[in-house]
Amino acid sequence: MHITSNRPDTQQGPAENFTGSVWLDEIAAPAAPSRLRVFNVHFTPGAHTAWHRHPRGQVLHVLEGEGLVQRKGGDVEAIRAGDTVWIVPDEWHWHGAGPRTFMTHLAVVEAAKDGTTTEWDAHVGPDEYPAGGSPDTPA
Numbered sequence: 192m193h194i195t196s197n198r199p200d201t202q203q204g205p206a207e208n209f210t211g212s213v214w215l216d217e218i219a220a221p222a223a224p225s226r227l228r229v230f231n232v233h234f235t236p237g238a239h240t241a242w243h244r245h246p247r248g249q250v251l252h253v254l255e256g257e258g259l260v261q262r263k264g265g266d267v268e269a270i271r272a273g274d275t276v277w278i279v280p281d282e283w284h285w286h287g288a289g290p291r292t293f294m295t296h297l298a299v300v301e302a303a304k305d306g307t308t309t310e311w312d313a314h315v316g317p318d319e320y321p322a323g324g325s326p327d328t329p330a
């Protein structure tokens with residue numbers, strides 16, 4: 192058993208994979224044979240991921256605020272504190288804050304055998320993210 196009290200520094204989500212300001216706190220990445228990876232992800236208003244998919248799927252559990260999630264070919268759907276989303280393996284999707292709201296979610300994945308957790312694709316276009324202003328631009 193191991194209790195973590197001193198966390199690694201929070202990491203800013205890189206611009207090639209995220210739009211707007213996103214901060215990731217590693218909660219758990221236990222050694223093999225576990226392949227569990229847990230992050231607490233903080234999205235500022237308007238911030239969101241690029242399109243991506245996870246080889247073993249992903250659980251998102253919203254801790255705070257209101258956000259958005261969309262799977263390829265589906266509608267943009269609202270998520271809020273208390274909601275849990277299961278994204279099936281290899282389903283292309285994005286997630287993030289609403290245009291005017293902060294959102295924090297736990298992100299839980301199982302890495303593939305080669306360690307891969309995420310495959311990234313293009314940024315979410317301005318015609319795909321709901322209207323309401325650009326990230327980090329005051330209304």
Ligand code: MN
Nearest residue numbers: 243249278286
């Ligand atoms: Mn995801």
